[in-house]
Amino acid sequence: MRIIIDEKPVEVEPGITILEAARQNGIDIPTLCYHEAFGGQGMCRMCMVEVKNGTSSRLVASCTYPISEEIEVRTSTPAIARIRRNIIGLLYRRAPNSEFMRQWYEKYEQPQSRLSPDVEESCILCRLCVKACEEMGSSAIAAVFRGTEKRIGTPYDDAATACIGCGACAQICPTGAIAMTESEDRRTIWNREFALVRCQKCGRPVGTGEQLEYIASKGGSALESGLCQVCRKKQAAVRVSEFYR
Amino acid sequence: MDKTIVVQPEKCTGCHTCELVCSFTHTEEFNPTRSRISVINFEKIGFAFPVLCQQCGEAACMKVCPVGAVSKNAVTGAMEINDSKCLRCQMCTIACPVGATLYDPVANIVAKCDLCQGDPQCVKLCPSGAISYQAASVSSLSKRKASAARFTEVFEEVG
DSSP states (O other), X not given: OEEEETTEEEEOOTTXXXXXXXXXXXXXXXXXXXXXXXXXXXXXXTTEEEEXXXXXXXXXXXXGOBOOSOOEEESOOHHHHHHHHHHHHHHHHHXXXXXXXXXXXXXXXXXXXXXXXXXXXXXXXXXXXXXXHHHTTOOOOEEESOGGGOEEEOGGGOOOTTOOOOOHHHHHOTTOOSOEEEOSSEEEETTEEEEEEEOTTTOOEEEEHHHHHHHHHTTOOOGGGOOOHHHHHHHHHHHHHHXXX | OOEEEXXXXXXXXXXXXXXXXXXXXXXXXXXXXXXXXXXXXXXXXTEEEEEOOOOOTTOHHHHHOTTOOEEEOTTTOOEEEOTTTOOOOOHHHHHOTTOXXXXXXTTTEEEOOOGGGGOOXXXXXXXXXXXXXXXXXXXXXXXXXXXXXXXXXXSSOOO
16 A cells, blocks of 8 residues: 655555554654554654545544555644644653653753643653553553543552562663662562562572463473573583583 | 584683673673673583573573564574563563573663574684584584483473
8 A cells, every 4th residue: 555654655554553654664753652562552642643635634643543545644744843842841841850751852842831840750651561561461550540640550559469570561661660679589569579589509589489480371491490590501501511521 | 494503512612702702793892791602611620611592493582472572583593582572571581491591781682692693703703613503404403413412401392
């Protein structure tokens, strides 16, 4: 199927999103909540583009708009620039301490604003953590409350029962809003404490018991050995050395 | 048939050159902790063995990846991690039976041997020829089978 993106005619597979079509053709559309592992969510609205179909034209989120007709797309117009500037202006004030948002803020020139930053907050509600947790098969966290009260949390803010303590949410968070702390033998995340399983040889922490159960359930092997990554290498070498003795 | 890295430990001197080459190729840094190949030295018995990804068929890293970020490169046969798909959950680093996937906190990626897109640098610069990159011929296949048998206790399944 043939569509036009920024006056450039491109050939695309029907059904892919405008965002995918643009990126395949080297046209960059900014996103905050998109991830290649699970696609767009339509949450952040940074990827808004103008779609012209015949004589009508409208603004859509390109990450969730599947191409089914021969449309004409514009990825940067004054209206879109204003939308993106507003989004960044607001989100920066939600996460003023994050290097990630500061970089976006500098990229999108801001007019004078009366809004003051919320120094306590650092979450931009992109929901990448929620999606990552869902991909892990846990779905331990979700967006709770609505409107200005909206935030990411566990059911009733209790210790997350479905959480396996893998920390994928903290890893994917662009603003470092998710606290995961690790002490000698405990990992704390989402109000829950996990006992860390230690390497049988060197005592280094390998992961949480729930993580090991997850791996076993996926058909991963060699866990009975109870060794850390470094000691597993050593074990492999020891086994080979026995044949050369 | 896919070419693969063949290790002959009897030739390995334990010089760790491969680790430096690997880390420099992938990270522009001479840092063995960021290398995807690790030489394990047994000084008392005079034995050294470079441990690296075995590019398993039914790979544990691929099985445990929640988002399918690990896949086989159709050209080189290497199991590769798609960085932009990877969630950094690091399950594969716990699951690998030989510990050949590692999390690199500096680059924030999960790293493993990708056969340098079919031109492994460690093989090129190994001074003693202990690691070689060979097509699986009948003779090298029998060698591989022999070394696979040695790994029987390490791997649960041998293909």
